[in-house]
Amino acid sequence: MDVSQYLEIFIDETKEHLQNLNTEILNLEQDSENVNTINEIFRAAHSLKGMAGTMGFKRMQTLTHDMENVFSEVRNGSIKVKGNMIDILFQCLDALEEYLNIIQETGDEGTNDNDPLVKQLNEVLNSKEGGEPAKKAAEPAKKAAANDADGQKWLSIKYDETQKHVLREAVAQGKHIFGLTVKVQEACILKAARAFLVFKALEDLGEVIISNPSVQDIEDEKFDLDFSLVFITESPLEKVIQVVKSVSEIEDAQGAAISDEKIKDIAGEVMPKEEPPAPEPETVTEKPAVEKQPPVPQAGTAKGNEKKNQVSKPAVNRTVRVDIEKLDVLMNLVSELIIAKNSLVSASVGDRGTNGGVNEHIEYLESVTTNLHESVMKVRMVPIESVVSKFPRMIRDLTKKLNKKMELYMSGEETELDRTVVDEIGDPLMHLLRNAADHGLESGEVRKAAGKPEAGSIFLDAYQDGNNVVIEVRDDGAGINVDEVREKAISKGVITPEQGENMTEQEITNLLFHAGFSTAKQVSDISGRGVGLDVVRSKIEALSGEVEVKSKMGVGSTWTIRLPLTLAIIQALMVDVGGEKYAISLGSIQTIEDITPDEIKTVQNKEVINLRGIVIPIIRLNGVLDIESKKNPEDNMTVVIVKKGDRLAGLVVDELMGQQEIVIKSLGRYITKCKIISGATILGDGEVALILDTNALF
Amino acid sequence: MEDLKVDLRNETTQFIIVRLGEEQYGIDIKYVDNIVRMQHITRVPKVQPYLKGVINLRGEVIPVMSIRVKMDLPVDEYTKATRIIILKLEQQGNIGIIVDEVKEVVTLENSQIEKVAYDSKEEKDYYIFAIGKYADGGLISLLDLNAVVLEKESV
Numbered sequence: 001m002d003v004s005q006y007l008e009i010f011i012d013e014t015k016e017h018l019q020n021l022n023t024e025i026l027n028l029e030q031d032s033e034n035v036n037t038i039n040e041i042f043r044a045a046h047s048l049k050g051m052a053g054t055m056g057f058k059r060m061q062t063l064t065h066d067m068e069n070v071f072s073e074v075r076n077g078s079i080k081v082k083g084n085m086i087d088i089l090f091q092c093l094d095a096l097e098e099y100l101n102i103i104q105e106t107g108d109e110g111t112n113d114n115d116p117l118v119k120q121l122n123e124v125l126n127s128k129e130g131g132e133p134a135k136k137a138a139e140p141a142k143k144a145a146a147n148d149a150d151g152q153k154w155l156s157i158k159y160d161e162t163q164k165h166v167l168r169e170a171v172a173q174g175k176h177i178f179g180l181t182v183k184v185q186e187a188c189i190l191k192a193a194r195a196f197l198v199f200k201a202l203e204d205l206g207e208v209i210i211s212n213p214s215v216q217d218i219e220d221e222k223f224d225l226d227f228s229l230v231f232i233t234e235s236p237l238e239k240v241i242q243v244v245k246s247v248s249e250i251e252d253a254q255g256a257a258i259s260d261e262k263i264k265d266i267a268g269e270v271m272p273k274e275e276p277p278a279p280e281p282e283t284v285t286e287k288p289a290v291e292k293q294p295p296v297p298q299a300g301t302a303k304g305n306e307k308k309n310q311v312s313k314p315a316v317n318r319t320v321r322v323d324i325e326k327l328d329v330l331m332n333l334v335s336e337l338i339i340a341k342n343s344l345v346s347a348s349v350g351d352r353g354t355n356g357g358v359n360e361h362i363e364y365l366e367s368v369t370t371n372l373h374e375s376v377m378k379v380r381m382v383p384i385e386s387v388v389s390k391f392p393r394m395i396r397d398l399t400k401k402l403n404k405k406m407e408l409y410m411s412g413e414e415t416e417l418d419r420t421v422v423d424e425i426g427d428p429l430m431h432l433l434r435n436a437a438d439h440g441l442e443s444g445e446v447r448k449a450a451g452k453p454e455a456g457s458i459f460l461d462a463y464q465d466g467n468n469v470v471i472e473v474r475d476d477g478a479g480i481n482v483d484e485v486r487e488k489a490i491s492k493g494v495i496t497p498e499q500g501e502n503m504t505e506q507e508i509t510n511l512l513f514h515a516g517f518s519t520a521k522q523v524s525d526i527s528g529r530g531v532g533l534d535v536v537r538s539k540i541e542a543l544s545g546e547v548e549v550k551s552k553m554g555v556g557s558t559w560t561i562r563l564p565l566t567l568a569i570i571q572a573l574m575v576d577v578g579g580e581k582y583a584i585s586l587g588s589i590q591t592i593e594d595i596t597p598d599e600i601k602t603v604q605n606k607e608v609i610n611l612r613g614i615v616i617p618i619i620r621l622n623g624v625l626d627i628e629s630k631k632n633p634e635d636n637m638t639v640v641i642v643k644k645g646d647r648l649a650g651l652v653v654d655e656l657m658g659q660q661e662i663v664i665k666s667l668g669r670y671i672t673k674c675k676i677i678s679g680a681t682i683l684g685d686g687e688v689a690l691i692l693d694t695n696a697l698f
Numbered sequence: 699m700e701d702l703k704v705d706l707r708n709e710t711t712q713f714i715i716v717r718l719g720e721e722q723y724g725i726d727i728k729y730v731d732n733i734v735r736m737q738h739i740t741r742v743p744k745v746q747p748y749l750k751g752v753i754n755l756r757g758e759v760i761p762v763m764s765i766r767v768k769m770d771l772p773v774d775e776y777t778k779a780t781r782i783i784i785l786k787l788e789q790q791g792n793i794g795i796i797v798d799e800v801k802e803v804v805t806l807e808n809s810q811i812e813k814v815a816y817d818s819k820e821e822k823d824y825y826i827f828a829i830g831k832y833a834d835g836g837l838i839s840l841l842d843l844n845a846v847v848l849e850k851e852s853v
Contacts, residue, residue, distance in 0.1 A: 336757055580741065625743040665759040667742070667752060670790045670847075674744045680752055680759040688740040688754045 007107065010055050014100050017044045017051075018093060022393045025089050029396075032081035042071045047186060048096070057109040060099045066121040067092050073125060088120045090393070163210050163230075170232045175206070178237055180255035182244055183226040192219055195227060197247045205240060206233025225251075230258070324419065327380055334376050335663040337369050338569065342660065342684035370661075373569055381416040384462055384471070387426040388413055391433060391460065398437045405455035406441055408433075412462035417469050421543050421563055425471070428536040428547075432473040432559045433458060435533070440477035440557055450554065452476065464565070468587070473559040480551035482508050489514070509549055513537040544678065546695060548645050562645075570664060572681075574657035574689065575640065578627035581689040582653075583662055583681055588694045590641040590648060592656065597634065609639070609650060616641065619697055620652045624676060630654055642694040649698055664691065710805050713830065713840065716783065716797040719771055724804070724830055724840040731786035733800055736776050753782065753794060760784060762794035765846060769825060774798075785843060793847055804838075806830045811840065 024041045027034065045068040052060040067089065073079040095114045102110040170177055182198055184191050195218045202208055211218065211229035218227055233240060237255055244253040344365065348358045388410055395408040417425070441447075441456035448454055459474040486500045489511045495503070513533045540547045544564050551557035564570075564587065572583040573592075593611060600607050600618060607618040618639065622629040631637070631654050639650040662681040667674070678693035713724035714733075732755070739751040739762050748767040752759050762782055766774050774780070779799040784792055813828045827842035 332757075339757065627741075627743070667759060668761055668791050668793075670761045670793055671742060671745055671749060671752070673746065674742055676744065677742060680740070682754045682757060682759070686754050687738060688752050688759055690740065690742060690752075 006055065007103075010051055011100065011104055013051060014048060014096075017048045018097055018100070019389060020044045021048075021093055022090075023389060025086060025093070026392050026396060028081055029083075029086045038071065038075045042068070042075050045071050050186070057099065057103065059109050059111075059113055060096060063092060063095060063099075063114055063118060066118050066125075070121055070124050079124065079127065085124050088117065088124060090397075092117055092121070166209055166232070167230075170209075175232050175234055176237070177209075177258045178231045178233065178240055178255050179228070179258050180231055180240065180244065180253060181226055181228045182250060183252040183254075185249045185251040186225060191223070191225075194247060194249050195219075195223075198244050198250065201243045201247060202229075202231055202233075202240070205235045205243060206231055231255075322379070327376070330376055331380070334369065334373050335569065337372065338661060338663055339682055339684070341365050341369050343686075344684075346684035377418075377565075377569075380419050382419050382422050383414045383416050384422055384425070384469075385413040387422055387429065388460060388462075390426075391430070394430065394433065395437065395458065398434065402437060404437070404441055404443055406437060406458055407455055408458050408460065410460045415462040415464055415469055415471075417563060417565070421545075424539065424543055425561075425563070428539045428561070429460070429471065429473065431533070431536050432561075433460065436473055436475040436477065436557070436559075440475035440479075442478050446478075465562075469563045469565060471561040471563070473561075474556060476556040479553040479555055479557050480509055480512070480549070481553065485509065485511055506550075509551055512549065513547070541695070546645060570662060572660055572662045572691065573640065574660055574683075575621075575638075575653040576655040576657055577621045577625055577653050578629050579654075580625070580627060581657065581683070581687070582621070582625075583660070583689050583691045584640060584642065584651070584694060585691070586659065588642045588644070590643045593639045593641060593650070595637045595639050595650075597637065611641070611650075614648065616648045616650050618650045618652060621692075622652075622654075624697065642697075644695050644698050647698060649694075651692075651694070651697070662689075662691070710807050711811070712803055712805050713838070714783070714803055715801040715838065716781075717799040717801060718765060718769070718797055722801065722838055723826075724806075724838045725783065725785075725843065726840070727803065729785050729787060729843055730783055731792060732784035734782050734784065734794075736780040736782060736796070750796065755784060755792075755794075758792070760792050760794050762796060763847075764796050765825075766796070768846065785847070787843070787847060790847055795846065804830075804832075 021041060021044050024037050024044065027037045028041065031037065045064055049061055049064040049068055052064055070079065070085070070089070074081060079085075092114075095112075095117055098112070099109050102108065167177060182195075184194055199208060199211075199215070199218075208215075209230045209232055211227060213223045213227060217223060231240065237257060241253045241255055244250060341362070344358075344362050348362060391410070392408055395406060398404075399406055436458050437456075441458070442450070442452075444454045447456065457476045459472070461472045461474070463470055482505045486495075486503070486508050489495045489508070490497050490500050494511060494514050500508075513536070537547050540561055540563070546562050548560045548562075549557060550560070571586040573586055573589055575582050575584060593609075595609055599609050601610065602608070603615070607620075608615050609618055610616075620629075637652050638654070638656055639652055640656075641648055641650050643649075660683075664679045665681060667677065667680055675696045676693055677690045678696075679691045680688050681691060683689050712727040714727055714730055715722055715724055717723075734753075734755065737753055739753055741751040742749065742761075748763050748765075750762045750764050752761050754760075764774050766772065774796055777798070781797055781800050782794040783797055783800070784794050786792055810831045810833075811828050812831065814826060825842055825845045826839045827845075828840045830838040830840050832838065
């Protein structure tokens with residue numbers, strides 16, 4: 001079978017499963033008894049194995065198979081989760097990731113057998129023999145808890161009065177009553193259809209009294225992979241199970257007769273439901289797969305567990321994979337629609353008053369395009385969770401590597417950003433986190449001496465702030481030593497000693513973003529190669545964002561990344577400079593002021609104005625843009641006050657032309673020299689106007 | 699570099715003949731995306747002098763350069779015949795070049811194309827990769843688009 005066409009899906013899904021495994025194994029380390037976590041891990045490992053096998057990646061399959069064995073033993077309770085086991089598992093995940101990378105590049109899994117890992121896994125597996133009996137005796141309940149409860153889900157079915165009545169009658173007529181749990185194969189696409197076939201087959205033999213989920217839900221495919229039912233028939237259990245399993249794509253069917261006492265319990269409500277009687281030795285299990293059959297659960301706890309299972313199963317996001325190119329096309333269409341709207345607007349300005357109807361249509365068109373734009377943007381938005389979810393694992397590794405205790409606290413993972421931004425933001429964030437772990441946090445002894453808790457804390461917070469998304473990386477470490485940075489900067493020749501004297505603390509801290517700057521005394525492989533923060537800054541600036549750092553000695557530092565919500569369409573102020581039109585993003589504009597020429601003062605050869613007590617430097621745009629201003633220098637000047645972080649600057653323009661929604665177009669790969677222009681846009685009359693990057697003017 | 703030159707294994711190659719000042723040049727037709735009339739060019743500040751700015755070509759922003767400035771010819775005088783030829787290049791994307799006039803399309807057989815070596819001292823010859831010979835004995839310089847479009851190495 002040619003499977004190459006599935007390669008992309010395979011890679012995508014494998015990535016998802018690996019991420020899932022990473023997260024869940026981390027959880028497992030925290031809470032080694034959590035049945036849900038173990039089941040989730042098992043499921044992910046199992047799917048991975050299956051997928052790798054289907055695609056013919058034998059080595060990957062072998063490794064996942066051995067991992068799965070370990071998980072299965074953990075699930076059965078015969079192995080306990082231990083620190084070194086978690087380490088080995090993480091190493092396995094890394095190895096799998098490596099396979100995946102090789103597959104992505106070459107389409108083949110490579111030749112690394114990862115024998116040592118397989119061996120270690122087997123050692124973990126073998127270790128169970130020694131530990132098992134003692135544990136078994138000591139914790140029988142746990143063993144049951146870890147058991148495969150899936151096959152006995154029918155036990156948790158609840159009965160109403162009519163159904164109880166039917167059961168009583170069936171007993172009276174001497175019919176068999178079976179509880180059944182049917183499991184559909186994971187790969188099954190039409191689950192509802194398969195379930196329907198199962199029901200149909202069963203109806204030939206008897207009567208389905210009740211099902212869980214309800215028949216309606218099953219028809220609507222509102223069930224995961226299994227469903228349970230209670231069935232009255234005259235045929236023996238073996239026959240029933242055989243019939244169910246003759247339906248294709250049914251992975252497993254398990255069932256047992258509901259004993260007389262149980263029926264009495266149900267029918268008469270003599271005993272509380274919390275203690276259902278054991279399913280009895282009559283249980284018949286058949287499984288086509290080669291997997292080892294998990295032991296029959298001890299019923300006492302099984303029910304409680306499976307309840308927990310059902311409640312806390314995370315809702316699966318219903319997603320559609322959309323080719324980003326298709327979205328881009330849609331986006332372009334919307335862009336053109338907006339351009340068309342703009343040209344209508346400018347056409348109507350010409351004959352205002354004579355054509356009231358046109359304005360109405362324009363307003364309508366405007367609302368349509370705005371809504372369309374918003375919804376298309378939303379399609380492109382993804383939560384940053386996909387990026388940040390790998391960080392807890394990274395911090396865990398760093399804890400071991402650096403021998404520092406630290407915890408990562410994350411909030412706002414659901415914050416959404418444009419897909420292209422999310423893809424790019426991972427590396428800078430990782431860098432900042434590593435920095436915080438390596439440079440920011442002190443070692444345990446130092447922390448204790450300073451009266452701080454031994455374990456350092458790193459916070460990753462994301463939230464939306466107006467048209468921006470803010471991501472903060474914060475640590476409670478030592479903070480940035482300004483003097484050290486100053487000395488280093490001078491010794492590296494970044495600044496002269498005189499400059500160093502005159503710089504504010506904030507300015508010196510910002511030197512950290514200078515290329516080739518690293519203050520770590522020891523070069524480690526975590527950070528400190530001197531290529532860090534300047535890369536972070538350039539990457540974030542490439543995304544039209546900005547990064548800042550604030551720090552307090554002994555208390556910690558905060559790195560703040562600010563990113564625009566969208567990159568494609570913005571609200572902008574159009575201005576005229578020397579007869580040319582330029583756009584300034586509305587997001588960066590603070591106010592617009594009318595200034596008389598004598599308000600401009602000169603400080604250190606720089607023009608500034610004193611605006612309501614704040615001294616703001618003045619930038620004459622015509623000078624920056626190499627063009628003659630058409631205004632009389634005696635006249636009042638229009639100054640657009642723009643902000644970059646906390647800093648302000650006043651841009652002198654000739655004239656304001658009004659606010660407009662503009663579509664950002666790139667200037668192309670050919671024009672790269674011009675830093676102050678971030679792009680271009682097409683105006684309603686077809687003319688091209690350039691977009692000023694005000695951040696580059698500071 | 700190689701892919702921008704004429705593949706000599708092909709039987710014939712078509713060239714668009716353009717006029718720059720007094721001289722005529724040939725441009726391989728496979729790199730020509732479009733020919734548009736002169737239109738308003740939006741100046742881009744702080745770029746190389748030969749980059750005239752950008753134009754709007756059906757919703758796309760396309761940079762436009764002046765070959766005359768690049769070849770150290772007298773600056774362009776825009777007339778009714780002036781055209782912008784939009785080139786489609788793999789590396790740089792679309793780029794417009796300003797020519798004084800578009801004359802015709804000619805088909806040359808490979809035997810009629812003679813490569814030239816870069817031994818000429820003259821500046822404008824740097825941008826020519828071959829000479830085409832018409833059947834009637836006329837000669838035409840064929841532009842090396844790569845050299846035209848690429849930023850000149852500072853000498």
